Amino acid sequence: MEMTEMNKGILFIISGPAGSGKGTVVRELISSHSDIKLSVSATTRSPRPGEENGVHYHFITKDEFERRIKNGEILEYTTYCENYYGTPLKEVNEALERGNDIILEIEVDGAMQVKKKIENSVTIMLTPPDSVTLENRLRSRGTETDEVIKWRLERAKEEIRLLPDYDYSVINEDGMSDKCAEQIYGIICAEHKRTLHTRDIIKKFI
């Protein structure tokens, strides 16, 4: 991650269908590379015990969330169990200006939306290795009916079909989330070597 001081950070949008294990992989990536920061989402749900405002989430009211959506201050958002979850635009931009890389872990439908809004952002799709593994992972949660699982499986497959729209894809095999995280870290390092980000070196030869 050697960067010159002038360089802006890069936004990496990591996404993938249910069963891709993106949550685990992103946690792995963040915990082994302290130079990479995860964007802190805003939410309207109540804090759970142990959750800190500004660390786990920015906890805000529904009115405030809707005001921010209206003002274009939310990069992307989704609703789950009647609560909003979203990414504050200002925080992302400030971190990038400071030269920090930001990881955004979001659902597939939001990824392309965000890529268009943040210049030079990079999209990475995580996938399971195949459809048998995908189904096993969805079933192993054990909490859903067959019908729900079937629906989630179909939805996951549809999302994987969007893979060509992404810049990169990485396979997350069972029990190999550390390897998957390292492959993503390799992509992050390589992206910093793109001449889009390295062209300032020319100044050292004038």
Next chain:
Amino acid sequence: MEMTEMNKGILFIISGPAGSGKGTVVRELISSHSDIKLSVSATTRSPRPGEENGVHYHFITKDEFERRIKNGEILEYTTYCENYYGTPLKEVNEALERGNDIILEIEVDGAMQVKKKIENSVTIMLTPPDSVTLENRLRSRGTETDEVIKWRLERAKEEIRLLPDYDYSVINEDGMSDKCAEQIYGIICAEHKRTLHTRDIIKKFI
């Protein structure tokens, strides 16, 4: 370098001005990663003791070389001390079809020429860290007059100005060619994760 059997290899064009140390870095890269092959050039110069035809160079006659140029069978070429040096197109294409990655170490003026001819090839420019280091490296050869060194320095700086035309650039610091080679290897691995090369995974979910 995990690739599915169907995938074609990728051509990596590694270039840089005199003093970038590209020769050393590429040797380092090849020797530590047996899965990466260096393209074998054709030349009209005579073999030196120990040089094997087809290993160090394809040794061919001047007439044959000129016939191949005329027929478009040479991807790029240059002349040095009245001898031709060039890259046979057929060999590169065959290796890529077999799924092998190929490294082409060439001069800056040939790199863009080749990129246009080989689809999805990737260009990487190696640079010294700054102009003082560049000049030291050019002087340390000790065989050239001040005038020649000055000319080579100016030419190197002009070539570095072409960096934005390349996909990636990597700095080769003094005594760090192994680190530089690993950064290039990182770029190679990351390029294989581009959805251009990974989209076949979708077939596993149909």
